Amino acid sequence: MVKEYSSLADVQNDLRAGAITAVDLTRSYVERIENNKNLNVFLEVFTDSALAKAEEVDAKIKSGTAGKLAGMVIALKDNICYRGHKVSASSRILENFVSPYSSTVVERLLQEDAIIIGRTNCDEFAMGSSNENSAYGNVLNSLDHKRVPGGSSGGSAVAVAANLCLAALGTDTGGSIRQPASFCGVVGLKPTYGRVSRWGIIAYASSFDQVGPLTHNVADAAAILEVISGVDEFDGTLATQPVPAYSQQLQAPQKKRFAYLRDCLEKDGLDPEIKNRLLQLMERLRAEGHVVEPVEFPYLDYLVPTYYVLTTAEASSNLARFDGIRYGYRSANATDLESTYKKSRSEGFGAEVKRRIMLGTFVLSAGYYDAYYSKGQKVRRLLRNKTEEILSSYDFILLPTTPGTAFEFGANSADPIKMYLEDIFTVQANLTGVPAISVPAGKASNGMPFGVQLMSANFTEPALLAMSAHVQDICEKL
Amino acid sequence: MKIDSKTVQDVAHLARLEFEAEGEQKIINDMNRMLGFVEKLNELNTDGIEPLIYMTEETNHLREDVVHPPLSHKEVLQNAPKHDSDYFKVPKVVEKK
Numbered sequence: 001m002v003k004e005y006s007s008l009a010d011v012q013n014d015l016r017a018g019a020i021t022a023v024d025l026t027r028s029y030v031e032r033i034e035n036n037k038n039l040n041v042f043l044e045v046f047t048d049s050a051l052a053k054a055e056e057v058d059a060k061i062k063s064g065t066a067g068k069l070a071g072m073v074i075a076l077k078d079n080i081c082y083r084g085h086k087v088s089a090s091s092r093i094l095e096n097f098v099s100p101y102s103s104t105v106v107e108r109l110l111q112e113d114a115i116i117i118g119r120t121n122c123d124e125f126a127m128g129s130s131n132e133n134s135a136y137g138n139v140l141n142s143l144d145h146k147r148v149p150g151g152s153s154g155g156s157a158v159a160v161a162a163n164l165c166l167a168a169l170g171t172d173t174g175g176s177i178r179q180p181a182s183f184c185g186v187v188g189l190k191p192t193y194g195r196v197s198r199w200g201i202i203a204y205a206s207s208f209d210q211v212g213p214l215t216h217n218v219a220d221a222a223a224i225l226e227v228i229s230g231v232d233e234f235d236g237t238l239a240t241q242p243v244p245a246y247s248q249q250l251q252a253p254q255k256k257r258f259a260y261l262r263d264c265l266e267k268d269g270l271d272p273e274i275k276n277r278l279l280q281l282m283e284r285l286r287a288e289g290h291v292v293e294p295v296e297f298p299y300l301d302y303l304v305p306t307y308y309v310l311t312t313a314e315a316s317s318n319l320a321r322f323d324g325i326r327y328g329y330r331s332a333n334a335t336d337l338e339s340t341y342k343k344s345r346s347e348g349f350g351a352e353v354k355r356r357i358m359l360g361t362f363v364l365s366a367g368y369y370d371a372y373y374s375k376g377q378k379v380r381r382l383l384r385n386k387t388e389e390i391l392s393s394y395d396f397i398l399l400p401t402t403p404g405t406a407f408e409f410g411a412n413s414a415d416p417i418k419m420y421l422e423d424i425f426t427v428q429a430n431l432t433g434v435p436a437i438s439v440p441a442g443k444a445s446n447g448m449p450f451g452v453q454l455m456s457a458n459f460t461e462p463a464l465l466a467m468s469a470h471v472q473d474i475c476e477k478l
Numbered sequence: 479m480k481i482d483s484k485t486v487q488d489v490a491h492l493a494r495l496e497f498e499a500e501g502e503q504k505i506i507n508d509m510n511r512m513l514g515f516v517e518k519l520n521e522l523n524t525d526g527i528e529p530l531i532y533m534t535e536e537t538n539h540l541r542e543d544v545v546h547p548p549l550s551h552k553e554v555l556q557n558a559p560k561h562d563s564d565y566f567k568v569p570k571v572v573e574k575k
Contacts, residue, residue, distance in 0.1 A: 345493075
């Protein structure tokens, strides 16, 4: 019987000491996944390739050539391509799609000897905040089966929370890593836009999407980020600046300056227990000598509308490739070429994906482009200018990750707008490109966890990670 | 802006989607709600503001034009719903008179 691990350091210590083998460790996770099938987290377990990799890792540990992530058993959100393995974006339209190539992040994980255990359920094409939009059924929150895990990387968050793997990759377009991390009590990081390659990631909104880790602790997130970041000839949006050794720079931070957005704390619908915890945290930070000050951010209510104009537009363009011809589902009811496109797409996509394609097509269409799409891009610049202005005089912006704790299944299903507003505190980082992290901050009286979020200036992940590790420590002691 | 049946059908054609009967009424309602929501942006004055288009400061990464082995025919066709040994198969596009 292999014990449960919650840090890569512990795994690697035991591997090096010979207390466990990577093969036994991998088997123990496969068994735990099997025993927790009711959570509906994994769409597929890659048992054969994971065990083959684990054998290789054991041999490399013996010969002293193991990579940085040796023994890290990690899951992939079902929108990250891995050569020879299925990837479906949790959609019917890609039900039997086998990826003929690997994403850059997968190549880099394998190079450093991570063990990829399987692919996790998510909202279809990463569109959703509760995982209720998957074509393959709901993922249950392991802490309360009546509640959602959050989304869209809900499977990845529960996989880590329920110890079905040590870590997972997700993608974050408007909060899809941080929001489920908050709902499940784990760490979730969205890196700076342009830090991590998007090659081999099934695109939702290309100017927003970033891949990032979900982990038990900040150190593991840093270790993963260090491996997956950096230039890649297949993604021209990547920053050329060198990748720091994030995992070596987690020492307790010096005195820093925190801003909090006054309107966020006063927002209707913010759970008072979350607000109180934030106030306690601020008090502690001040007591340690950090500066914590309120700032004005007059755009809070414009964030989610801007997000929906721009992401649906990009989605309508990105999802045009699913035509039933080259790959994916083709309707048997079609009679000619046009109806092949229309019926394959209408039968293959779920309701939320179609809603977003329709809104996106509308805002891009002749006659409406300037009024909606171009307007959204202008507001996006206002949002970025204001955010950069705040981050030029403060090191961090401190805010809640989510307005509340995990809600019950069906609670927001009838009203798309209500569901969209779940992302009110997370979309700012994607709209402006800055990095953001959610770390567990406590539990509410309903027993459910919630996170606190930090944002910082572009490419300041070293400071962000060091401070968020410290914030997680503080919150554990509150 | 009010979305009606004609707008939905026009947009659906552009998006190569179909909405009929109940589905059409539902998407009309949803789009009207979503548009009402995003029209909040009109409250903001954006005169003289340039649209933000690129999220990265990077420009044109040039690389050597080197030939890499492409995916094989077999790999490319393995996911196609209909194909023969060399081609994707599509419904007949040109009818014989």
